[in-house]
Amino acid sequence: MLSGNLLWVLMGTMLLGIAAGITGTFSFLQKQSLVGDAAAHAALPGIALAFLITGQKELPILMIGAALTSALSVYCIQWIVTYSKLKADAAIGLVLAVFFGIGIVLLTIVNRSPLGNQSGLNDFIFGKAATMTKADLTWLFISAAIIIIVSLLLYKEWKLMIFDPVYAKGIGLPIEALKACLTALIVMTIVTGIQAVGVILMSALLIIPAASAKLWTRRLSTMLIFSGITGGIAGLAGTFISSLRTGLSTGPIIVLFAATIFFISYLFSPKAGQLSKYIRKVKFRKQEKLS
Amino acid sequence: MIEFWVIFTGVLVGLTCGIAGVFLILRKMSMIADAISHTVLFGIVMAFIVTQTLNGVWMLVGAAFAGILTAYLVQLLQSSGIQEDAAIGVVFTSLFAIGVLLITLFAGDVHLDVEHVLMGEIAFIPWDKWTFLSITMPKAVWMLLLVLVINIAFLFLFYKEMKLSTFDPVYAATIGLPVVLLHYGFMTTISLTTVSAFDSVGAILVVAMLIGPAATAYLISKSIKQMFIWSMTFGVAAAIIGYYSAKWFDTSIAGMMATAVGAIFVVIFIIDKINGRLNKKVVET
Amino acid sequence: MRALEALVVQNLSVAYDKKRVLENANLIVPKGHLAAIIGPNGAGKSTFLKAVLNQLPNKVGEVEILGKAFSPKSLVVGYVPQRNAVDWDFPTTAFDVVLMGRYGSRGLMKRPTKHDKQLAMQALTSVGMEDYADRSIGQLSGGQQQRVFLARALAQNAEVYFLDEPFAGVDAATEKTIIDILKNLKAQGKSIFVVHHDLQTVKEYFDYTILLNKTILAAGKTEEVFTAEKLQQTYGGNLFMMQAL
Numbered sequence: 100m101l102s103g104n105l106l107w108v109l110m111g112t113m114l115l116g117i118a119a120g121i122t123g124t125f126s127f128l129q130k131q132s133l134v135g136d137a138a139a140h141a142a143l144p145g146i147a148l149a150f151l152i153t154g155q156k157e158l159p160i161l162m163i164g165a166a167l168t169s170a171l172s173v174y175c176i177q178w179i180v181t182y183s184k185l186k187a188d189a190a191i192g193l194v195l196a197v198f199f200g201i202g203i204v205l206l207t208i209v210n211r212s213p214l215g216n217q218s219g220l221n222d223f224i225f226g227k228a229a230t231m232t233k234a235d236l237t238w239l240f241i242s243a244a245i246i247i248i249v250s251l252l253l254y255k256e257w258k259l260m261i262f263d264p265v266y267a268k269g270i271g272l273p274i275e276a277l278k279a280c281l282t283a284l285i286v287m288t289i290v291t292g293i294q295a296v297g298v299i300l301m302s303a304l305l306i307i308p309a310a311s312a313k314l315w316t317r318r319l320s321t322m323l324i325f326s327g328i329t330g331g332i333a334g335l336a337g338t339f340i341s342s343l344r345t346g347l348s349t350g351p352i353i354v355l356f357a358a359t360i361f362f363i364s365y366l367f368s369p370k371a372g373q374l375s376k377y378i379r380k381v382k383f384r385k386q387e388k389l390s
Numbered sequence: 391m392i393e394f395w396v397i398f399t400g401v402l403v404g405l406t407c408g409i410a411g412v413f414l415i416l417r418k419m420s421m422i423a424d425a426i427s428h429t430v431l432f433g434i435v436m437a438f439i440v441t442q443t444l445n446g447v448w449m450l451v452g453a454a455f456a457g458i459l460t461a462y463l464v465q466l467l468q469s470s471g472i473q474e475d476a477a478i479g480v481v482f483t484s485l486f487a488i489g490v491l492l493i494t495l496f497a498g499d500v501h502l503d504v505e506h507v508l509m510g511e512i513a514f515i516p517w518d519k520w521t522f523l524s525i526t527m528p529k530a531v532w533m534l535l536l537v538l539v540i541n542i543a544f545l546f547l548f549y550k551e552m553k554l555s556t557f558d559p560v561y562a563a564t565i566g567l568p569v570v571l572l573h574y575g576f577m578t579t580i581s582l583t584t585v586s587a588f589d590s591v592g593a594i595l596v597v598a599m600l601i602g603p604a605a606t607a608y609l610i611s612k613s614i615k616q617m618f619i620w621s622m623t624f625g626v627a628a629a630i631i632g633y634y635s636a637k638w639f640d641t642s643i644a645g646m647m648a649t650a651v652g653a654i655f656v657v658i659f660i661i662d663k664i665n666g667r668l669n670k671k672v673v674e675t
Numbered sequence: 676m677r678a679l680e681a682l683v684v685q686n687l688s689v690a691y692d693k694k695r696v697l698e699n700a701n702l703i704v705p706k707g708h709l710a711a712i713i714g715p716n717g718a719g720k721s722t723f724l725k726a727v728l729n730q731l732p733n734k735v736g737e738v739e740i741l742g743k744a745f746s747p748k749s750l751v752v753g754y755v756p757q758r759n760a761v762d763w764d765f766p767t768t769a770f771d772v773v774l775m776g777r778y779g780s781r782g783l784m785k786r787p788t789k790h791d792k793q794l795a796m797q798a799l800t801s802v803g804m805e806d807y808a809d810r811s812i813g814q815l816s817g818g819q820q821q822r823v824f825l826a827r828a829l830a831q832n833a834e835v836y837f838l839d840e841p842f843a844g845v846d847a848a849t850e851k852t853i854i855d856i857l858k859n860l861k862a863q864g865k866s867i868f869v870v871h872h873d874l875q876t877v878k879e880y881f882d883y884t885i886l887l888n889k890t891i892l893a894a895g896k897t898e899e900v901f902t903a904e905k906l907q908q909t910y911g912g913n914l915f916m917m918q919a920l
Contacts, residue, residue, distance in 0.1 A: 132475045133421050183659065184764050185415075189605045192420035193655065196598035200648020203595070207642040225490070299428075303483030310476040347494060354487035361480055371471060383690055384735060416765065550787070554775045557765050564728050564754040565779030565831065566746075611766050612811055 104233075109338055111236045112295050112353070114243035115288075116304065116334025120326035121250045122288045123305035124312060125281055128261050128319075132309070133188075134176055136302035137195035139289045141172030143202025143298050146223055147209050158235050158294070165290040172198050173282055199298075226297030226350040235294060242291040246284055250323075257281060258319050295338070296350035304330060307357040314364040314371045333357035395528050400633050400647060402534035403587045403599055404625030409541045410583045411604030411625075412617050413576060416556045420601045421475070422464060425482035426577070427584050427593045427600075429460045432489035434585065439496055450533070450585055457581020458574055460485065530590050537579075537586040544579050548572060553614060591644035599625060602651030606658045624654050679742040681706045681835055681866035682727070684891075687736035689719070689726050696722050700736070700891045704868075709861040710883035711871040711897075715910050718888040720870045721757070724839055728754060740835055753833030755824050757840050763813050769823045770808035773799050776830035798830040799823075803852055818849030825853060836860065836867045843872060854880050877901055 126135050142165035149164025150156055172194050179190040231239070250257075259267040260277050268274055285305070292301045308329035312322040337353030366373050414423050433456025437448045460481055467477035520529045545552070555562040555569045563569050580600070587596045607620035631654075632647030639646070684702040688695065697719045704710060714720055726734045729744075738744065741751055753776075776798070777791040787795075799805050802822040812820065821841055828836060836857075842850050857867050861882075868885075871877065877884060877897065884900045886892040886909040893900045893909075 127473075127476060130473060130475055132479050136424075136479065182663075183609060185605055185608060186418055186762075188418045188420040189415050189601060189608070192424050192597060192601040193605050193652070195424065196595065196601060196648055197652030197655075200595055200598050200645045200652070203645030204636075204639070204641045204649055207645060208639070211640065300483060300487060302479060303487065306476055306479035307483065310472060310480050313472075313476075348490065351487035351490040351494075354483055355491065358480070358484035358487065361484075365467075365470075373470065376470070380733075383688075418762075550775070550778055553767070554778055557767070557772070557775070558756065558761050560725075560730060560756055560760060561754055561775075561827075562778075563730060564752060565776070567778065608766070613766050613768070617766055 105339075105342055107233070107236050108231060108342075109335055111231070111239040111243070112334035112338040112349070113331045114247075114334075115239060115292050115295055116308070116330030116332070116353070117327040118243045118246040118250075118288050118330070119292055119301075119304035119334075120308035120312075120328070120330030121323055122246060122281075122285045123309040123330070124319075124323050124326045125250075125257055125261065126285055126305055127309035127313070132302070132306045133191050134173060135285060135289065135305040137176060137191045137198070138169045138172050138286060139293065139298055139301035139305075140195045140202070141198035142166075142169045142290060142293055142301075143223065144168045144198055144205050145202075147202055147205035150209055151205065151212075158238050162238070162290045165293065166286050168198065168202075169286045169289055170282065173286070202298075222297070223293050224297050224299060225348045226293065226295050226300065231294060239291055239294070242287055246288055246291075249280070249284055253277065253280065254320075254323075262319075295334070296353055297348070300350040300354050303354040303357060304333070307354070307361050308333065311357075311361040311364040314361075314368040316370070329357060329360050333360065395531065396643070397630065397633055399528065399530050399534065399590045400629030400643070401626050402531065402538060403591055403596075403647075404603065404627070404629035405622050406534055406538045406541055406583055407587065407596065407599035408603045408607075408622035408625030409538070409545065409618060410580055411600045411602075412607070412614065412621050413552055413556060414580065414600060415604045415608050416614075416617075417576075420605075421478050422461065422577070423580055423584075423600050424597045425464070425478050426457045426460050426581055427597045428482045428486040429456045429489070430581060430584050430588065430593055432456050432485045432492070433459075433581070434588075435489050435492045435496075439492065450537075450582060453581045453585030454578050456485070457577050457584070460581075461574060461577040530586075533586040534590075537582045540582060541579050544575065548575070552576065591647060595644045595648045598648035598651045599628070602648075602655055603628060606651075606655045609658060609662050624651075624658075628654055679706065680704060680739070681708065681741060682868065683737075683739040684727065685737040687723075687726055687734060687738065689722055689731055689734045691733070695889070697726065697734075698890045700887070702885065702891050702894055704866070704883065704885070704894065706741075706866050707861060707864050708883035709857055709867045709869070709881050710885055711869055711877050711881035712885045712887055713871050713874065713877065713909070714887040718909075720887055721839060723887060724837055724868075724870060728752065728837065751834045753828030753831045753836040755828045755836065755838040755841055758817065758820055758824065758843070760839075763815070763820060765812065767812060768809050769804055769812060769815065769819075770795060770799060772812060772823050773826045773830050776827035779831065794832070795826075795830050798826040801829060801856065802826045816846075818845040821845050822849060822852065825856065829856070834865055836865065838867070838869045840870050840872055842876075874906075 123132070123135070126132055145164035145166065145168030146161045148168070149161045153160050175194050176187070176190045179185050179194070180187050256272055256277055259272065260274060264274065288305070289301050292304060296304060308326040309322070311329050312326040315325055316322055333353050333356040337356045338349050341347040341349040341352045364372065369375050414420055430453040433452035433454070434449050436455070437452025438444065441448045463481045464477045467480065468474055472480075519526050520532050551567050551572055555567050555572050559569050583600065584593060584596050587599065591599065603624035604617070604621045606624050607617045611617035611620055628647055628650040632650040633643055635650065636643040636646035680703050682702060682704040684700055687697060687700040689697040700723065712720055712723065722731070725731050727738050727740070729738070774787055774792065774795040777787055777795060796805070796808070799808055802825055804819060804822050804826060807815065807819060812823065815823065825838075825841065841853055845853070857869070860867055869881070871881070878901060881897055883895070884897045885894040886900060886905055888909050893905050
């Protein structure tokens with residue numbers, strides 16, 4: 100693999116990591132992290148359908164399919180929670196598994212069809228960043244850029260929507276439209292990311308950087324920056340390492356990098372880390388004993 | 391005969407998962423089940439690395455270990471202030487990633503290929519047989535029967551404790567129920583259920599069987615006993631419908647079973663709503 | 676020999692991270708009182724209750740109920756949690772919930788006996804819910820749910836009862852039913868502690884009052900403790916309220 104191409108891939112996954120870190124933070128703050136997991140798994144049927152209907156494996160076409168089923172899954176979840184006794188956890192799990200099951204059915208049909216065998220659609224399950232073509236990467240760059248720019252533009256509105264929805268409504272913000280926009284962005288992140296890390300591990304990129312960021316700060320702006328950086332580093336480092344040896348999927352290594360950062364934050368963050376909590380606890384008990 | 395074993399395996403999966411799923415839904419732990427279905431991969435790989443065999447019993451042990459570890463880590467993160475959904479997300483994606491990595495590094499050439507673990511291959515079930523007490527049946531069937539018995543036993547012995555600790559865990563603790571033990575015990579049965587089914591339908595599609603039938607039953611049940619009966623019924627129905635549909639469309643049996651789970655949910659959901667409307671009309675007239 | 680106190684609390688403190696929710700609470704309450712625990716929102720009342728019932732691992736200090744550290748096995752304590760602590764979509768009946776109150780007295784894995792079922796039915800009748808025994812709990816009104824919760828604790832035949840905001844959002848008839856039952860329990864010599872939010876009814880319902888705001892500010896007979904001055908201390912000055920009393 101030429102190192103020129105590697106450089107492009109590295110930039111791509113780094114941007115992806117940043118985008119995932121940012122949108123993931125918004126998702127995390129609305130306690131919708133696992134909806135992202137379902138949406139990621141739900142991309143699979145869309146990819147297979149797009150291929151079956153159009154016969155093309157051009158990335159943009161597959162991505163449109165992925166985006167449609169992914170967005171559909173989010174609405175299904177909301178729908179189930181609103182119109183039935185079922186609680187969020189069951190709705191998410193059900194939608195995730197059923198959509199993914201449908202995806203497997205369609206994928207199998209694709210693989211058994213005469214065109215299907217060379218489709219490379221299976222790579223969408225675990226991701227293979229290293230084999231992305233120039234065209235794939237261009238799309239990745241564009242998507243990541245759009246995601247980052249829109250996030251910056253709507254930052255104030257989303258912040259209000261999340262932390263003070265009543266006030267936001269009161270001053271006339273179009274809450275539904277904003278929510279839909281955020282959902283669209285998350286779906287876009289997922290759809291873009293599954294080439295690199297695959298359907299199964301995409302949700303990791305949405306959750307882990309955001310969860311790590313929360314351990315360091317409560318301010319949204321700082322959280323977004325930290326989360327973006329974590330995602331970016333994970334993407335960069337993970338892709339680089341996986342390129343050193345053939346047969347290694349990028350997905351797991353990127354995720355493990357992110358997880359390591361989380362682990363370090365969990366232990367050593369001054370505000371919420373285990374070490375400082377332990378020190379505070381010891382101090383507390385000492386004080387109580389004296390009084 | 392081959393076909394019989396395949397269908398029978400599916401039916402057992404439907405029964406076992408249908409039973410286990412009821413308290414999963416009631417305890418709002420569907421996502422932990424999803425997490426465990428991913429982390430059993432890690433458990434199985436560890437079992438393989440340690441024992442260097444693909445022995446079914448060690449897999450069960452590895453799975454049970456992974457399940458308890460998952461539940462424990464999620465609990466740990468949650469009690470240090472991390473919100474529940476993020477805790478689940480962090481734990482299972484990390485362990486799963488480790489599992490996948492370990493497979494590529496240490497077990498790359500072994501039968502333990504990742505796609506098989508995730509999606510299973512129920513069609514291969516009949517070929518791998520065990521003989522025990524002079525009965526010969528496919529290995530998967532033995533494992534499923536064993537886990538089915540364990541699930542039934544657990545529920546039979548601890549029914550009222552599970553009921554109360556699910557409904558009101560704080561109150562349950564004040565009258566002396568071992569809430570924590572029940573939690574981990576239950577998580578263990580979920581792990582065992584997951585691994586017993588992974589050979590046939592794959593780890594990920596077990597989630598459909600664990601959550602779907604029970605969720606559908608939840609919509610229409612007036613008591614927990616009813617919920618168990620409906621859940622098992624829907625599980626078996628999904629297995630059978632899934633198998634025959636897959637045959638007809640020549641596609642993944644496990645995938646079709648998950649699809650059937652979804653279809654049954656939709657049908658019952660609609661019937662229930664119509665029923666509700668009709669009842670309303672009766673009351674109003 | 677000193678008679679056993681209903682509740683003895685020494686230096687109870689609870690902290691979440693940097694926040695001290697409860698600090699150095701000290702309390703001695705004799706047996707046989709119907710006691711109100713009052714204080715502003717966020718004062719730590721529910722936390723206090725949970726700490727006393729040993730539901731909080733991060734507490735510091737000593738708690739004794741009827742002379743012993745809280746132990747669920749002793750079945751001495753009947754707890755009535757807040758109604759919103761539970762998901763009322765749970766598929767079960769009113770009778771079944773009350774019967775759950777008997778689970779502690781059986782060992783693990785044993786079935787409830789006829790005697791258990793009788794006690795459950797009696798408890799349900801005493802709160803006026805005998806006609807609703809087979810009703811799904813999701814179909815009950817707020818007041819009915821509260822009564823079922825109370826019946827569950829009554830079925831235990833406990834000696835000391837802890838109720839968390841039992842009058843929140845219930846109708847007047849239910850409120851009367853509940854307070855009558857509590858007064859009845861007091862007459863039988865039991866001890867009752869109620870986290871209460873309605874200052875208007877304290878004098879009428881409770882003979883003992885505990886003022887709580889991050890620590891125990893005062894505790895004693897209602898007529899001595901429920902004064903404008905002490906309430907001012909607890910609530911931090913709300914003249915309107917004082918005038919109403």
